[in-house]
Amino acid sequence: MRLLNFVLITFSFFLQLACGGSSSDDESQQTELVGDTTLFISSQDVYKVEAQWSKTLVPGRDGVAGNFVVLSFFTKAGEPADSVDLQSNLFVPVMLTMGHGNSDKNHKVLSPGDQAHVIRVENIYFNMADQGQHSWSIRLTATVNGVEDTVTLAVPKVQDVERPKVITPEGGTLSDAGLFHIVLHDASNLEAQKDGRANNKVEFMLFDAEGLPLKNFKIETIEPWMYMNNRDHGNFDDDHTLRFMDGMAHHGIIENIFFPMASEMTMNGETRVMGRWVLKISLTLNGEADSVELDLPKVL
Structure with a gap:
């Protein structure tokens, strides 16, 4: 039911934008x-x-x-x-x-x-x-x-904080506090909607400031997030799973990820870019908190 509500809310949001109006309370x-x-x-x-x-x-x-x-x-x-x-x-x-x-x-x-x-x-x-x-x-x-x-x-204005992105020599993304960096290993054939979640898998690797496999960390939260052309939206579905490769504690695999909408949408024969998906990942490393955004390829 939560997933259906999310899809209906998102659809309603874009419908309102297209019509230039809003529902009043x-x-x-x-x-x-x-x-x-x-x-x-x-x-x-x-x-x-x-x-x-x-x-x-x-x-x-x-x-x-x-x-x-x-x-x-x-x-x-x-x-x-x-x-x-x-x-x-x-x-x-x-x-x-x-x-x-x-x-x-x-x-x-x-x-x-x-x-x-x-x-x-x-x-x-x-x-x-x-x-x-x-x-x-x-x-x-x-x-x-x-x-x-x-x-x-x-409520005062709720707004995203601009996050400067630093790309490391290894091709990864540096975390907010600079304690580690993350590298996308594989995220092919990501699909939107409930039917696609069983096949959605993202693999990543974590490294410390010296480029060595990260140790002594604990992942606290993983949140799918879509930057929708300045209309950011999160995904409050938490049914995805996380596991690590045997013998490779820095190599994580997130499975069963739900994306309520695709990166692009075709309407009346015209393809529109709806936004880009990332995974917001927070962790503690030796007791210190840090977070990072992992860019994902296009969700179909």
Whole structure:
């Protein structure tokens, strides 16, 4: 079902771009300006919320560790709330203009310190960057002073961080922190859609700064990501598998990869380049975190 939703969402996105319009959300969020602070008012005027976001908000798995928001809840009269209950599954990133939310629920809801009215939400995942009029919001349902109500918060711009790519003499790509580099060994005949995933296999090799096979590392995340002509989009399907060659711990093989769309699409006899696929790979090396993007050949 998650895969079908992803395909439908992606198709809807391109349909909206082609038509030059967007689906509208008929809810009207009320706000109140107190000094330089914007307070979001819940739908039944039960409480007000102030949102303080992390300095940058980055889409994809790259951004999860740094994406957070500190929420301060106040009563209708503007006093700090005595109690706040916010469950993780009731904090939902949504794109109202596109009519869909984000299925990832791995963010953490914390109550920092002794301030009962303050909630911190960390590890927030956005599966795509803002695209023109399409931007993110948070729809949350909280119980404040024993009364439940819903509010929609505007989210500052979610955008990809430009990553300078350094090609090593071996033909590989240097990692972000320069701890290792990755070389694509084989990725032939990659196919889009569910039917092709069983045949999709990517082999890669990892080397240290001296060009020797990488040791003492652990791969943390692998995320298929498509750069769609400035309309970046991730793939929240995690059913791919990773294994390593016997006796060659630096030679990895990723199988069963799902690509929801091809690199090119033919419409009315005209072939359009939709974007390029990469694998965003993060790992820890001797306890230190690093990441890299592995460019992939065309997905058919």
